[in-house]
Amino acid sequence: MTVSHPVAVRWSEDGPAVELLDQTRLPGKVVQLRLDSAAGVAEAIRSLRVRGAPAIGIAAAMGLAVEVAAGAGGDAAALRRRLDAGHELLRRSRPTAVNLFWALERVRLRALDALGESVAAAVSAAAAEARAIAEEDRAMCLRIGENGLSLLPEGEVRALTHCNAGALATGGIGTALAPLYLAHDAGRRVRVFADETRPVLQGSRLTAWELGRAGVDVTLLVDGAAAFLLQQRQVDLVIVGADRIAANGDVANKIGTYGLAVLARHHDIPFYVAAPASTVDLATASGSAIPIEERDAEEIRRGFGRLTAPADVAVYAPAFDVTPAALITAIITDRGVVRPPYGPGLAGFAHASPQAGEPAGVEGASDERDAQ
């Protein structure tokens, strides 16, 4: 895998620090932040400098590890206080990001365990655990890519995607974009069409940027042009990420996904969902049980820094939609490709979730709540 994709977050080579690509500055400016405290990372998460559930989890884990490292010169009691304070600070940075909670918990437990031995051991264990979380995510993306590769057409690959389920949302090459990166890396001709994805424009700001940066041929379109693109037979497949996958295969994802699935079916074009197996929430029987958040109406009335609609107009602003399993050609995960009927295949992912035991709400790579 030699894909030169951008890296959302990484452990610095020189010294305990988190290197983070400031996504609020994209696509205009590429700004690398170097953060050496839990407070700095918490601010970056709160301010959406890093977004996408997996990337947030990694950033938080590394943020706690650098906080612990800053206490290397003190005693065990001080380190314990530092660990608890950093954990609390980071935990509050995005209230709904489940990946963030479990990533923090992993680092905290490992550090506490090693603290029984020595402060130095705790510092080392925290850093090792944070890097392990990043490495696991990188490997997960790669497996999704490899599993998805077999579904791409022979020869040229022309795909339509929505939102950002790419490198910028994860610790690796993304989920929906992973097979496309691998095909490009293998020297195949890959052409990606990216919906701009109103209201928050993750497609134009992030997907178009990261693919272009990696040398993948990318073309941007407004969401309303996708139907015409499919009618003109300009793409061979549609591929998107997922926020949550119900036990029956219904998929919640960024608003606009369901419409693409209907359009793909109408034009007899495959519609794929790519996500970590941990996105499957077996506690949710079907899509109708997934609560749909509303976004802030102001994103639609004045989402571009100036008023583009009547200031007081009513707005219908669902953050996600639900695509029925019947419209999905296959679900590509790090544990394999699942095809209809989805129930039996997805049931095999029991305990795959790092959040096993959580009451509900497993999150995947392209979480709206974390997408900003």
Place this chain on the structure above:
Amino acid sequence: MTVSHPVAVRWSEDGPAVELLDQTRLPGKVVQLRLDSAAGVAEAIRSLRVRGAPAIGIAAAMGLAVEVAAGAGGDAAALRRRLDAGHELLRRSRPTAVNLFWALERVRLRALDALGESVAAAVSAAAAEARAIAEEDRAMCLRIGENGLSLLPEGEVRALTHCNAGALATGGIGTALAPLYLAHDAGRRVRVFADETRPVLQGSRLTAWELGRAGVDVTLLVDGAAAFLLQQRQVDLVIVGADRIAANGDVANKIGTYGLAVLARHHDIPFYVAAPASTVDLATASGSAIPIEERDAEEIRRGFGRLTAPADVAVYAPAFDVTPAALITAIITDRGVVRPPYGPGLAGFAHASPQAGEPAGVEGASDERDAQ
């Protein structure tokens, strides 16, 4: 008809002048312009202060009439020069607006004819012809509204529309919005959902504004949310305008229209097109013969005054799409409602077009090329 809809353009009650609602200032500001020269009106058309093919035609006709009126104190030769210069100036204001050409020609020919009698007669004839064009358009909208009314469900009416095919695009109550205005006027509960309509946002800037102003319950949504809205059974019908209707019933309209038609069919919701009979271009056999213009990529890369995508990213930016007749439940015109198979019904509109004799390219109420 007591609907208090906004008026895009009108002849001033006091003195020869054109009163024009500056649509470039909407929705933030309501600015009425009072223009008394062809140059002033030409600038307003060029700058998109007035848009929508019918409204442009009316504005141009009135612009030529006020120009002629300014020559009331001179001789016939001077009036003739003034008429020709004004005609030329206005004709060049929007190169592709066919309504503009025929409206100007009507005023020019009537004025020339009357000039044989006297300068005063020419001044009077030009004004009368311009006002007649406006009145014909007003009546045309009303007939579309009345014809469409019978297709609306009993009781509450919940409709989804796209772009702006309303009062702001015409000399009356619009085309797609006409039946909805009439239902509202009749005291029925009407709820309109308006797609924002990227890239130029006619839905949020214009449709949401004019409906709200008229007291019609309107809700704005991003284009990508329309599918979910239909899935949730929140609307009873979809109704849009048309740029051009081919002899077989295929409809070219603002990008995004075709996707709505597919979605309406998938959800078994009626999909109506409302347009003047003059929009039917019998010289175009089917939609595949309609050339599709590309819009400026910058509208998508930085359409809101700031860069929202990589500055050099490739963009797919069709201005229109083509909806196959098979997806259209009915076409509502001022000359009646046409249902499938469309060929025979539409053929009856031969010579309905004011542009009869033009090589091709009849334009309707919601012309993208005139929508800005």
